[in-house]
Amino acid sequence: MTISRVQLKMQCDSNPVRQGSDRTLETRPTTCSCCGSDISREIARGRDYIYQASDVYLSLVTCERCEHIYLNPQPTISSLPVMYPSNYGTFSSKFRGGYNLLAVIKNKVNFRRFKAVAGVLAKGMRILDVGCGNGELLRALATVRPDLELYGLDWHFPATTREELEAVGIHLVEGTLEDAALPENFFDRILMYQLVEHLWEPRIGLAKLATTLRPGGVIAIETPDTDGYDRHLFPKGTWGGYYVPRHLNLYNFERLAKLLGETGFEIVHQKSLPAPVIWCYSLQAALQERYGPKTWTARLFDLQNIAALAGFTLLDMAAIGIGLKSSNQQTVARKPVSD
Template sequence: MVHRVFNAWDGLNGEIGKQIDAQAPCPISGEHASIVLCDRDRYGYPLRTVISQATGLVYTDPRADDDSIDDFYRTTYRRFYKSASKPKWKHTARNAYIAGQRVEMIKTLAAKGAAVLDIGTGSGELLYVGRRNGLDMQGIEVDQAYAQFGRRSYGVKIINESLRNAVLPEQHFDIVTIFHVLEHLSDPQAALAKVSAILKPGGYVLIEVPNVDSLDAQFHQKWHPGHLFHFNCSTLSALATVCGLETLSVHTCQRRNVVGATLTKPFLPTKATWQALVADNFENTLQLLQCQAKQNWHTNWYERLGRARQKLKRNLCEWTISLSEGNRRKLVDKVTRNQAT
């Protein structure tokens, strides 16, 4: 059952394909004109998802208030969806592997001693691996149990607060990372504007979000109730521009299910406009999603079978290495050491 915080829609103005004025404006354009894409989440519960006619950004409308969303992620999210108040051992192994990859990415942009802030740091593996590589790492994690776990297990610096409420020094960080967090936030425009404010001129932002254009998931599986915004390459770049950031690169992964971007805070204000970045994006995204909505369950069955095999293989590897080590810090060390060889 979906948590009550996502039951914000009263069921009105939910006819699929209908043009409406969304309650919340598009955070890129500030306009309300939109088309209803879907009236249910992936579990079949009421959730209205719209696409902005000005930009092609897809988002949940209406949404719960900011405090309710923050409270949900502070106390409930991981227990509700992952049935755990601290990461499972296999998740520590997975997080360690991903942290190793991300630290290598960070090192291509900054020298040792660089101040790095990881927003939504979870249980802190990235902070630990980054610190071990000579970076001045700090994290923000709204979940109380996970923040405490990271501090206790790895001795890392974690601010236990939402990004919205966290007090952070302006123009302080060389790099800010925000991996698979922006889509959960109630106001991504305010979030990226705050990131821009705390970043040094010439600093970088590394960001990843799910890709709404992905062909990897069926249409009705895209609408996770906790994902309030659904970006693609165009809308992520446009939002960055609105917040005073410049997109150096934007890309999708092999199966196009994730959008990754490297942003920078220019020394002088950028002259780019969001309108140029989302030209034709509404029409293209709407057409793609409408085509996906008509596909049946066996479309791309071969690719889905391949993903299932990969997931099984990954789980077996994670459990195998997890069973070989009974200390979290030593497990992270072992995974990253094996990764480097």
């Protein structure tokens, strides 16, 4: 389902993002976004365990032809305010602020990962952060490299966020990736952290990014990995990578590499990354299924629990060290240079 920019603006104007009293989650059947097949089988069912904006259980299915995992039926555009309520992580200021330890750690981790994949950045290079949320990474880049041209794309920017980002020279594009107006052969680096899984039309979105990336330019993608060793510990839909109802399409290394190859990229490398957030989400969901949605025990794995995040990070690092795949993957690809 492609969402037009006009539709999105009308939706936001008439029904602004909120933790609404209307918990309706309108859905519609869909087909596999990788191969187009309409034959699938259910592998799990889950609901919104994290924000509890809806009680509706949705099905995770796997395509019988190509094994792609996706949400079916999927929420429609009218459900955006329920999918992304006002306290949604990238809208909220919950983890922001220079004295917030979690924000400091998160910023340092993201910045280190960016430097590892960005390579040498010449003066004036253009960087696009797709799904930039509140722009934490872009603000960090603007501080250390004011000579770069920084752009952020997301479907909605609260007024305060827009004001803060534009004040430090960051250019904002508001709308869905599928329909955003992006110039051809323009960007040198594109970041897509925890975003591709949110797309209704990932093939259209990635093809657009291949068009807007300059030849030889690099894209870095981070997304859940359905081959993560811990996914099968949470078989009933509570695995944090499912993140119902927001994660619409999910990948492993092979399926993501195939999709990128089909949309104009060539793979540079793929690797597993620690996934402490997914561990916390999985345990919150499992506890809610066992003890009810209002159980206090789920708060033991709140994302502000630094000890839990650190412990799961060390666990995943050990697992990766012995050859297992975690529930978070990084894929770096580039746009080929024409002969």
